[in-house]
Amino acid sequence: KQEVTQIPAALSxxxxxxxxxxxxxxxxxxxxxxxxxxDPGKGLTSLLLIQSSQREQTSGRLNASLDKxxxxxxxxxAASQPGDSATYLxxxxxxxxxxxxxxxxxxxQVTL
Amino acid sequence: DAGVTQSPTxxxxxxxxxxxLRCSPISGHKSVSWYQQVLGQGPQFIFQYYEKxxxxxxxxxxxxxxxxFPNYSSELNVNALLLGDSALYLxxxxxxxxxxxxxxxxxxxxxxxx
Numbered sequence: 001k002q003e004v005t006q007i008p009a010a011l012s013x014x015x016x017x018x019x020x021x022x023x024x025x026x027x028x029x030x031x032x033x034x035x036x037x038x039d040p041g042k043g044l045t046s047l048l049l050i051q052s053s054q055r056e057q058t059s060g061r062l063n064a065s066l067d068k069x070x071x072x073x074x075x076x077x078a079a080s081q082p083g084d085s086a087t088y089l090x091x092x093x094x095x096x097x098x099x100x101x102x103x104x105x106x107x108x109q110v111t112l
Numbered sequence: 113d114a115g116v117t118q119s120p121t122x123x124x125x126x127x128x129x130x131x132x133l134r135c136s137p138i139s140g141h142k143s144v145s146w147y148q149q150v151l152g153q154g155p156q157f158i159f160q161y162y163e164k165x166x167x168x169x170x171x172x173x174x175x176x177x178x179x180x181f182p183n184y185s186s187e188l189n190v191n192a193l194l195l196g197d198s199a200l201y202l203x204x205x206x207x208x209x210x211x212x213x214x215x216x217x218x219x220x221x222x223x224x225x226x
Contacts, residue, residue, distance in 0.1 A: 004154070034215065043118075043202055044155070044217035051212075089154055094153030099145065099168050100204075102213060 002027045002094045006103035007009030013080055014111050021075040021106045023090035030092040034100065035064050038087045046077070047088075068095050080110045114139070116205050116218035124224045125193050133188045133221045137205030143167075144186040145215070146178055147202040154200055161186055162208075190223075198225045 003026045013019055023033075031052045036044040048057045048064040050073070056065040073090055087107045087109040091100040117136045125131050137144050143162040147155035157170040161180035179187045184205075190197055200222050204215040 032212070032214075036217070041200070041222065042218040043116075044204075046214060046216055049214045071198075092155070098143075098160055098162075099157040100147075100172065101157070102147075104152070104154045 002092075002101045004090065004092065004101055004103035006088075006090060006106050007102070007106075008044060008106060010107040012107075012109040012111060015082060017080050018076070018078050019037050019108070021077070021088050021090075023073040023075070023103055024096035025092055025094065027094055028068060030066070030068055030071060033064075033066050033073050033090065033092045035062075035073075036089045036091065038089060038105070040087075044089065052072055052104075057094070060087075077108075082110045082112060085109050116203055116216055118201075118203050118218035118221050120221060121219065122222045122224075124226060127193055127195060127225055129193050130189065130191045131193060131223060133190075133201050133203075133223070134185065135188070135203030135205075135218060136185045137203075138210075138216055138220045140206040141207055141216075142184055143206045143208060144180055144184065145204045145206075146186070147204065147217075148172070149200040149202055149220070151199075158188070193225045195225050198223060
């Protein structure tokens, strides 16, 4: 059974810091990987999609990488802002099932 | 273009009742998936439908059922509600319903069972 671990579970940083969120899968046979943002009580906003043939994707201050050999992904956030405060979830398509397997998330707080 | 829309946004039901949740995918998307998110956890897969056929089912009891309509909208039904069914129910749509396409989520339906 695929399990996804996200480290750290929670993180508090001052505004302006660069930070890295980590995600690891027990089964490294990952096809696609998505990073999502979730504000309290809200749905998921897709941030980045890394397709199976890619190693990384960038959007603005966000950069995500995927190492399929180890089953690990990182989300790098540059120059963090208070508006970045949210829970960040990674999820991957694995195996033959057309479903996303999610981690439990990293709760990020960026303080002034 | 409108994103994924879900209704209702909030719902309170009594144990033993039945509930129906609705989802409209992004225009042009033919796949709809349902996920349950309990507080403090990541979403768990319930169902996937593509072209009105069930393509996947998660580890949920038979009290959970779903269907997809010709216009690709979908309904999730839960019978004989339990307190443990209280959660945020999320709908996701994608073009092809496989791992090759990006999933987009709605804002969810918050179900509270009392």
